[in-house]
Amino acid sequence: MKDSRVKLRAWNIILLLVAGCINAAGVVLLLSPADLLDSGISSLSMLLSRVTNLNIALFLVVLNVPLFIFGIRKMGVTFIVYSLVAIASYSLMAYVFSEIAHLNEKVYELISHDMLIASLFGGFLSGVGSGLTIRQGGAIDGVEVLAVTFAKKIGLSVGQFVMAFNVIIYTVSSIIGKSLLIGLYSVVSYLVGLKVIDFIVDGFDKGKACTIITKNPDVLAAALSEELGRGVTVLDCNGYFSNEDMTMLYCVANRFEITRIKKLISEIDPESFVAVNEVSEVLGNRIKFSLNTAVKPKQLRKRAEEENVSSAVSTEEKPSDKTQDKFPETVTEDSVESEKAKDDDTSKTQEKE
Numbered sequence: 001m002k003d004s005r006v007k008l009r010a011w012n013i014i015l016l017l018v019a020g021c022i023n024a025a026g027v028v029l030l031l032s033p034a035d036l037l038d039s040g041i042s043s044l045s046m047l048l049s050r051v052t053n054l055n056i057a058l059f060l061v062v063l064n065v066p067l068f069i070f071g072i073r074k075m076g077v078t079f080i081v082y083s084l085v086a087i088a089s090y091s092l093m094a095y096v097f098s099e100i101a102h103l104n105e106k107v108y109e110l111i112s113h114d115m116l117i118a119s120l121f122g123g124f125l126s127g128v129g130s131g132l133t134i135r136q137g138g139a140i141d142g143v144e145v146l147a148v149t150f151a152k153k154i155g156l157s158v159g160q161f162v163m164a165f166n167v168i169i170y171t172v173s174s175i176i177g178k179s180l181l182i183g184l185y186s187v188v189s190y191l192v193g194l195k196v197i198d199f200i201v202d203g204f205d206k207g208k209a210c211t212i213i214t215k216n217p218d219v220l221a222a223a224l225s226e227e228l229g230r231g232v233t234v235l236d237c238n239g240y241f242s243n244e245d246m247t248m249l250y251c252v253a254n255r256f257e258i259t260r261i262k263k264l265i266s267e268i269d270p271e272s273f274v275a276v277n278e279v280s281e282v283l284g285n286r287i288k289f290s291l292n293t294a295v296k297p298k299q300l301r302k303r304a305e306e307e308n309v310s311s312a313v314s315t316e317e318k319p320s321d322k323t324q325d326k327f328p329e330t331v332t333e334d335s336v337e338s339e340k341a342k343d344d345d346t347s348k349t350q351e352k353e
Helices: 010-034 040-052 056-070 077-100 104-110 115-135 143-150 158-177 180-202 217-228 258-268 297-317 321-326 333-352
Strands: 207-214 233-238 245-254 273-279
Touching: 010 040, 010 056, 010 077, 010 104, 010 115, 010 180, 040 056, 040 143, 040 158, 056 077, 056 143, 077 115, 115 180, 143 158, 158 180, 207 217, 207 258, 217 245, 217 258, 245 258, 258 273
Parallel strands: none
Antiparallel strands: 207 245, 207 273, 233 245
């Protein structure tokens, strides 16, 4: 069971309330008037509301709350409380927008009953609301709890379970509405919402991890540190095919710096091997350096050539062990005196005999 201690923060609660309001705006003001659907339990609530003519807020509470209470053992108390706050805000604002302010039809008229606009911006607002909720440690839809609980039991991943759930709801909605456009535009809304959630949860500026296999690590690592202000991890490695000892540099940068990194590598060590991977999140210290000491790539390449030349010269001038063995030992004054003393002692011994 997850930690039962409730750790709530006022700022998180405020953002969860805002997230519920944004989600309600996207669903009630844009998607629902166009007969389109959101995703998860929200889409099921919209479908039931359409069939029964009851307000969507009722189904949001009735369907979501039991699921989150059921999942309290797996998800933890704090997660459940945050989720219920977001759902309460979502349900309340959905009721206000539709039953009190009557804004749903007015907004749909403002966009000239355009289903594409409704699907794009409805999905965008729904994604913002869901992303903010996830960012604060909760969930605005109970389908995730349902997926975590039952997905493995039927041989599906959580993502596959959610996708299958949505496809079923979209298909039923298209059949009831007698229009394939309802299902297709609902899919568009769902995909837009997924992308927005990724942006909010992971950030707009995803990191890029650069793995560089090089024979000139010192200058290249210095270039990455001085030019970009990035920390570099240096690891020794060995090529399997060439059986040569090499060095691997690992550096995390943002996507705007990748071009500069490639340029530095091409200037300093164009024969190095480089692999760039996407990093969704970076934790821990990020070492930053002053850019005032930046060195131009041409200077760095010249420095690399000078270091290679100097290392080659020092290797040639260094005598080998075999050469050193040929030289006689150095004779010192102390060694001469000790030998002389030994000779005197020997002569005295012979005289006594």
